[in-house]
Amino acid sequence: MMRKYIFVFGALIGVLNLPAQVNDSVMIKKIADDIMLNGKAYDNLYYLCKKIGARLSGSANAQKAVEATARMLKEAGADTVYLQPCMVPHWIRGAKETGYVQSANGKKYNLKLCALGNSVGTGAQGIAAPLVQVQSFDELDRLGAAGVKGKIVFFNMPMNPTYFETFRAYGESGRSRVFGPAKAAQYGAVAVMVRSLASNVDDYPHTGVTVYTDTFSKIPAVAISTNNAEWISSQLNKKIAFTAYLQTNCAMLPDVLSYNVVGEIRGSQLPHAYITVGGHLDSWDLGEGAHDDGAGCVQSIEVIRAIKASGLVPRHTIRAVMFMNEENGGRGGDKYLELALAGKEKHVFAIESDEGGFTPRGFTITASDSQVARLQQYTSLLSNYGTSFIKKGGSGADINELDKAGAVLAGFSPDPQRYFDVHHAAADVFEAVSKRELQLGAVNMTALIYLVDKYGL
Amino acid sequence: MMRKYIFVFGALIGVLNLPAQVNDSVMIKKIADDIMLNGKAYDNLYYLCKKIGARLSGSANAQKAVEATARMLKEAGADTVYLQPCMVPHWIRGAKETGYVQSANGKKYNLKLCALGNSVGTGAQGIAAPLVQVQSFDELDRLGAAGVKGKIVFFNMPMNPTYFETFRAYGESGRSRVFGPAKAAQYGAVAVMVRSLASNVDDYPHTGVTVYTDTFSKIPAVAISTNNAEWISSQLNKKIAFTAYLQTNCAMLPDVLSYNVVGEIRGSQLPHAYITVGGHLDSWDLGEGAHDDGAGCVQSIEVIRAIKASGLVPRHTIRAVMFMNEENGGRGGDKYLELALAGKEKHVFAIESDEGGFTPRGFTITASDSQVARLQQYTSLLSNYGTSFIKKGGSGADINELDKAGAVLAGFSPDPQRYFDVHHAAADVFEAVSKRELQLGAVNMTALIYLVDKYGL
Numbered sequence: 001m002m003r004k005y006i007f008v009f010g011a012l013i014g015v016l017n018l019p020a021q022v023n024d025s026v027m028i029k030k031i032a033d034d035i036m037l038n039g040k041a042y043d044n045l046y047y048l049c050k051k052i053g054a055r056l057s058g059s060a061n062a063q064k065a066v067e068a069t070a071r072m073l074k075e076a077g078a079d080t081v082y083l084q085p086c087m088v089p090h091w092i093r094g095a096k097e098t099g100y101v102q103s104a105n106g107k108k109y110n111l112k113l114c115a116l117g118n119s120v121g122t123g124a125q126g127i128a129a130p131l132v133q134v135q136s137f138d139e140l141d142r143l144g145a146a147g148v149k150g151k152i153v154f155f156n157m158p159m160n161p162t163y164f165e166t167f168r169a170y171g172e173s174g175r176s177r178v179f180g181p182a183k184a185a186q187y188g189a190v191a192v193m194v195r196s197l198a199s200n201v202d203d204y205p206h207t208g209v210t211v212y213t214d215t216f217s218k219i220p221a222v223a224i225s226t227n228n229a230e231w232i233s234s235q236l237n238k239k240i241a242f243t244a245y246l247q248t249n250c251a252m253l254p255d256v257l258s259y260n261v262v263g264e265i266r267g268s269q270l271p272h273a274y275i276t277v278g279g280h281l282d283s284w285d286l287g288e289g290a291h292d293d294g295a296g297c298v299q300s301i302e303v304i305r306a307i308k309a310s311g312l313v314p315r316h317t318i319r320a321v322m323f324m325n326e327e328n329g330g331r332g333g334d335k336y337l338e339l340a341l342a343g344k345e346k347h348v349f350a351i352e353s354d355e356g357g358f359t360p361r362g363f364t365i366t367a368s369d370s371q372v373a374r375l376q377q378y379t380s381l382l383s384n385y386g387t388s389f390i391k392k393g394g395s396g397a398d399i400n401e402l403d404k405a406g407a408v409l410a411g412f413s414p415d416p417q418r419y420f421d422v423h424h425a426a427a428d429v430f431e432a433v434s435k436r437e438l439q440l441g442a443v444n445m446t447a448l449i450y451l452v453d454k455y456g457l
Numbered sequence: 458m459m460r461k462y463i464f465v466f467g468a469l470i471g472v473l474n475l476p477a478q479v480n481d482s483v484m485i486k487k488i489a490d491d492i493m494l495n496g497k498a499y500d501n502l503y504y505l506c507k508k509i510g511a512r513l514s515g516s517a518n519a520q521k522a523v524e525a526t527a528r529m530l531k532e533a534g535a536d537t538v539y540l541q542p543c544m545v546p547h548w549i550r551g552a553k554e555t556g557y558v559q560s561a562n563g564k565k566y567n568l569k570l571c572a573l574g575n576s577v578g579t580g581a582q583g584i585a586a587p588l589v590q591v592q593s594f595d596e597l598d599r600l601g602a603a604g605v606k607g608k609i610v611f612f613n614m615p616m617n618p619t620y621f622e623t624f625r626a627y628g629e630s631g632r633s634r635v636f637g638p639a640k641a642a643q644y645g646a647v648a649v650m651v652r653s654l655a656s657n658v659d660d661y662p663h664t665g666v667t668v669y670t671d672t673f674s675k676i677p678a679v680a681i682s683t684n685n686a687e688w689i690s691s692q693l694n695k696k697i698a699f700t701a702y703l704q705t706n707c708a709m710l711p712d713v714l715s716y717n718v719v720g721e722i723r724g725s726q727l728p729h730a731y732i733t734v735g736g737h738l739d740s741w742d743l744g745e746g747a748h749d750d751g752a753g754c755v756q757s758i759e760v761i762r763a764i765k766a767s768g769l770v771p772r773h774t775i776r777a778v779m780f781m782n783e784e785n786g787g788r789g790g791d792k793y794l795e796l797a798l799a800g801k802e803k804h805v806f807a808i809e810s811d812e813g814g815f816t817p818r819g820f821t822i823t824a825s826d827s828q829v830a831r832l833q834q835y836t837s838l839l840s841n842y843g844t845s846f847i848k849k850g851g852s853g854a855d856i857n858e859l860d861k862a863g864a865v866l867a868g869f870s871p872d873p874q875r876y877f878d879v880h881h882a883a884a885d886v887f888e889a890v891s892k893r894e895l896q897l898g899a900v901n902m903t904a905l906i907y908l909v910d911k912y913g914l
Contacts, residue, residue, distance in 0.1 A: 162490045388845035436657075
């Protein structure tokens, strides 16, 4: 008889401690059905991409996007919508860049190229100099000033195609774009040409930020298409030498006032404890910022809409945040953190979606092992909607210091195979986004927030 | 001391019974790296799509594809390449179809439409009749002859967008296309118009097979775009009645000789025991048959190439099979089974890839519980390449009776979200396929075959 009582007692503890899986699965299905049937993420993305377009920080389009997403958040049912002013860099590309390489016989080959974000221009006359290829920072160091001074350095560092996780390949090869120009300047290079950071080999140049140092001179920097990079490299392998000519018209103007856009549903029980979900509103100027990161913005707005439409009354205050200036400054994320700390806000949880609007795979979590384990319990509840993992990992550039305000951080991880086909290029347009894939991301984000809001962390 | 011996003995048993995970993970990485770096699947798909194009059974293009894939299999390193003759249906679309709906005020609205595969044509004069919408077979039965006779039936059965598994939605709504025309004919309808089976709402009509019965007359049948279907349905909801006019020029011609294409690597230890991997070579005539099923063909060829390139010497004979006529007859699959049974061939395992060249998710298995459990052990070895499940489920239309020859059956399951955007439509073109996604499918297929070949079933 005793054993029977123990069994019943054990079973009760189990029931009390475990999430109520059945009710939660019903609620999550309700959320998912609403998003798949009535969702506005795809329509909102259409508006951001086709009615506005590229939204580089400081541009007129960025301001239009601030106004548009504030409206979308109101329409989604946010109780309060407000702007967080912040100063942002104002880099402009100017007139379309030109450039070519020229072999000893005088033949010119025009390049598909674009200036790197935040880079200085060449001036109207352009820059011509011998071209020298480097395939690693070590190689640049070996060449040193003797091999580089007065030349244009061609960083040819392809993304490693054997990595399933394309972001790992981007992290490794991306150094060429982010730090390459500053490092080449250290050895006296006059300009830099980087192979576009792209998974595929095609004609699109991919821009993205480069970071100068105060120590060395700022030299002009461009990206060339992967096709161009492959071809130049093959010619260099045949001992054909090139000079290169680059002409770019970009410039950094004085900072301008811009905004994060915030939409809130006030918490019913813990109104001063915050759950943040966001993406970044600014985008590079070559495409429409569809996957990067219109997707994350409209998914975050959709979280608000789906919570309201499903009749949920969240315990915590839920904030959808459109961060400004992720691409070339991070000022919006900095401002959000600054205000959170200044206001002594208690932050519980934050998700960023900034890896594209692709089919969901799961979430990466920055938190203690026990918190990660707690969140991992929810994997099975999300598995019907594409989530196959919740595991330790990074979050997103706009929220990754929000742990200072107490938040457990999460990064939405969609399938990564196509992201770097379009990332920072003219190919990042609305047509590259699948409606179902975009919506399913919002389903998983909303469901995870529902669970965290209900059970805490 | 005794306990120590038991422990050692237990550990040895473990080692002997478990797959040698470390070596296998090294071998699978070698296979994966080779496919991602040196793979030919994408180039071969380009050839099938852009140098040949649509490959409907009985067409000149289908014959070109037979010859091209035979060559590709030889280039991939198959020991033996041969053709399996089989007679196939020869349906032709004829001149482009036209059609419109017309409201009582005489206004005509042209439709985006295409004849359904295997359907009869209307004749040059076309067919005009009042339009009646049905949204389920039950509704058709309720209307009966009184509601349908002499009319054109419009099956408006959208794919359910709330299903994560789009193939489930296709299975449910697909009845309208496959059986709808025969069922409408039973009640005296004069023609049928089906809403395209598509996940998205756009202007592409999606064809696909319809199946007549011998009992009732064969009536012309077309698919209209989902945009057309949504619009007509909205007008009908406003009590606006339509007549419809359809003019199609399709016809079923006498059967013609065609072929399955088979490439083999002869088994080193069990040459008379077969592992089959395949896709279908025929495709609908509106697009290029890129995802359906050029992808499955070139992935199967890639399995052969990767095995040879990785220096593997398989124990069983590995066969890559390009099945002919999956779309509108299934004669190639039937012939392959017929020859397997007639030759008393021992079939161990078969995989079909016919759900598109999208990011891999896993495999579904038709086998006993213990065999499924055995295969499930391999999930972790494949998880670095996208596989998150190996579970009980279907296989593929060309192999699904190969269990009669002893085979455990598997279906490759890529991400299903975009497949029905392009399926059987003009949108199913090379550009809709991601090189990395296509290659990763081949990685998982080759790796699973490597494991099954090594450890048996």
